[in-house]
Amino acid sequence: MAHMSPKLRAFLSEPIGEKDVGCIDGISRELAINLVAKGFSKAYILLGQFLLMHKNETEFQNWIICCCGATECEAKRSSKCLKEWCTCFL
Secondary structure (H helix, E strand, C coil), X not given: CCCCCHHHHHHHCCCCCCXXXXXXXXXXXXXXXXXXXCCCCEHHHHHHHHHHCCCCHHHHHHHHHXXXXXXXXXXXXXHHHHHHHHHHHC
């Protein structure tokens, strides 16, 4: 990948552990608040949702927009981040 944001680089640099959901690239402070309110307080919980959707980025993006109030940009960046993490660690 030619260009990585610092947030994406940091997220991909190590196992997911107990990172907060806001550590995922593309998750703004406002979206993180919405996600926490819906029970997605940790990055691994949101990763689980992504995996339940069989790593289908389009399906995940639609879900996070419709159910959690993400913008299209946030949806694309967060799904890309989770997909890249899976490539590195699974």
